[in-house]
Amino acid sequence: MTPTTSDKVPAPEAIDLGALARETKIHEVLEELDRDLVGLAPVKARIRDIAALLLVDRGRRLLGLPTEPPSLHMCFTGNPGTGKTTVALRMAEILHRLGYVRKGHLVAVTRDDLVGQYIGHTAPKTREILKKAMGGVLFIDEAYYLYRPENERDYGQEAIEILLQVMENQRDDLVVILAGYKNRMDTFFQSNPGMASRIAHHIDFPDYSAEELYAIGQLMLAKMGYRLAADAEPVMREYIGRRITQPHFANARSIRNALDRARLRQASRLFAATDHVVGRDDLSNIAAADLRASRVFNT
Amino acid sequence: MHITQGTFSFLPDLTDAEISAQIEYALRQGWAVSVEHTDEPHPRNVYWEMWGMPMFDLNDAAGAMLEVNACRKAFPNQYVKVNAFDSTQGWESTRLSFIVNRPAHEPGFRVVRQEGPDRTVRYTIESYAVDRPAGSRY
Numbered sequence: 317m318t319p320t321t322s323d324k325v326p327a328p329e330a331i332d333l334g335a336l337a338r339e340t341k342i343h344e345v346l347e348e349l350d351r352d353l354v355g356l357a358p359v360k361a362r363i364r365d366i367a368a369l370l371l372v373d374r375g376r377r378l379l380g381l382p383t384e385p386p387s388l389h390m391c392f393t394g395n396p397g398t399g400k401t402t403v404a405l406r407m408a409e410i411l412h413r414l415g416y417v418r419k420g421h422l423v424a425v426t427r428d429d430l431v432g433q434y435i436g437h438t439a440p441k442t443r444e445i446l447k448k449a450m451g452g453v454l455f456i457d458e459a460y461y462l463y464r465p466e467n468e469r470d471y472g473q474e475a476i477e478i479l480l481q482v483m484e485n486q487r488d489d490l491v492v493i494l495a496g497y498k499n500r501m502d503t504f505f506q507s508n509p510g511m512a513s514r515i516a517h518h519i520d521f522p523d524y525s526a527e528e529l530y531a532i533g534q535l536m537l538a539k540m541g542y543r544l545a546a547d548a549e550p551v552m553r554e555y556i557g558r559r560i561t562q563p564h565f566a567n568a569r570s571i572r573n574a575l576d577r578a579r580l581r582q583a584s585r586l587f588a589a590t591d592h593v594v595g596r597d598d599l600s601n602i603a604a605a606d607l608r609a610s611r612v613f614n615t
Numbered sequence: 616m617h618i619t620q621g622t623f624s625f626l627p628d629l630t631d632a633e634i635s636a637q638i639e640y641a642l643r644q645g646w647a648v649s650v651e652h653t654d655e656p657h658p659r660n661v662y663w664e665m666w667g668m669p670m671f672d673l674n675d676a677a678g679a680m681l682e683v684n685a686c687r688k689a690f691p692n693q694y695v696k697v698n699a700f701d702s703t704q705g706w707e708s709t710r711l712s713f714i715v716n717r718p719a720h721e722p723g724f725r726v727v728r729q730e731g732p733d734r735t736v737r738y739t740i741e742s743y744a745v746d747r748p749a750g751s752r753y
Contacts (some may be wrong), residue, residue, distance in 0.1 A: 457663065
């Protein structure tokens, strides 16, 4: 009979972070992010930091040191079309793969989903949404609409109070991501210091450069199964350069709209052509003419 | 007397972690979780008071635990139970129901005899708790 010892297995003195990283597949997550999202350097840097913290926390736990999960509430600010909602969707998945959230689903809401129309309506409405979001990420778009100081009958403040309470007390169960335009979010935080102090990560989404927009366009086309013809590539670059300077430019969204219009023109061109026998290349190629026809070139 | 109604009732009281694990199991099966409470422990008391609506579309037990804890805080001296309802065709019924909170002292039941015609006696049980009016029983 082997004698049982009363000593616990002693904690190791050192751990191999590299081996731990391979085990948790952190590099895969980061590489995927790099591949699928163009630009967004501050976002990627912050995610890399969070992933590194996860690794170090794991190491600390193995060595018997105390660890506490970090506050992960975030605020995304930036112009339209810079990828705030896209990244929020990915964030839920990333945090889940890193092990910070349990389920990894995303619940995307705006003010209307949180605020009620009459007295007593707001609290149950907000709580329903919060319960659905537990274990995942709650994404509140245009969060500043929650706060309407000029209308004293507005129930947005009640929703904010409930949010603040849950954000503080149920940090391990829920991650909240707010999003909106920078100047309006700044005003919102000034009037709600409680909210500002609970948000650990303020990430600004810069406008994309022309080169980044071109890369995004290429990615979008590849996803749709299309391709720019060789002579269409410089036309695309010229289009982007011109479109940026025009009003109501919405970054990646404008590119998506432009590509949709190019697809329409390609379809019309093929439809109107005399030779109706088309091959895979004909159906997949966006020609220079499809882009040239845009209004952007007329100014 | 420790009433033995519902699942796990012969086990010692479940801890919060265990309750969470059970709710997690129910959610994984796609069942809707709801919380009910009562101060009338008769075994044929089928309809307890509902605490909020049944929670459909929940992804995680933490949401349901919020409601469970709120109900336990509001009625610390009543019986609180968690139901899990399966809405798939052919089942459409409660699949799991377990008590998560009990009053500190459960007085037990008495046998009530009702004499009928021709020396027949009808028996039933009644909780000592219902001697006092609802709301002030425990």
